Amino acid sequence: MKDNYSVFDCHIIHFPKISNRAGAITPIQNKIDVPFEVKRVYYLYDIPAGESRGAHAHQILEQVIIAASGSFDVTLDDGRNKKTVQLNRPNLGIHVLPGMWRDIYNFSSGAICLVLASELYDSSEYIRDYDSFIKYKNYDGVTFSRF
């Protein structure tokens, strides 16, 4: 059976921050600071005011979302519960497990959304329709042992 994670399994990760008078550096090491093997890195930028991103879930992929610059809000939805976090520091990330519908919005001007992903890009493992997502999560009266 597929893992049926909840939003409560998705935690904020605090990355190291090394500061001196010339600024700060945040190193992120594979499988040390991130709890999975990073196969892909991408970043969203030049986001027009008022735009939102996301509005999908992944069946397999997990990821960490980081506000490398600026700030934005991330709402996670497991089909039963929702959780919203504001990301506003470059040494914080939200670990998004598979099977989470996510909306990313309220981007500040010049925000950069950095994503560390566990899989190469594969459009076939996306769920882009919310009703299909709810069916996928199979909440039609079925209780999962995880809950």
Ligand code: TYD
């Ligand atoms: P999409 O995942 O829909 O972006 P978001 O959910 O942030 O709004 O991706 C937008 C476009 O970019 C889509 O045509 C697929 C393409 N894309 C890639 O080719 N490779 C990638 O790694 C990603 C994340 C997107």
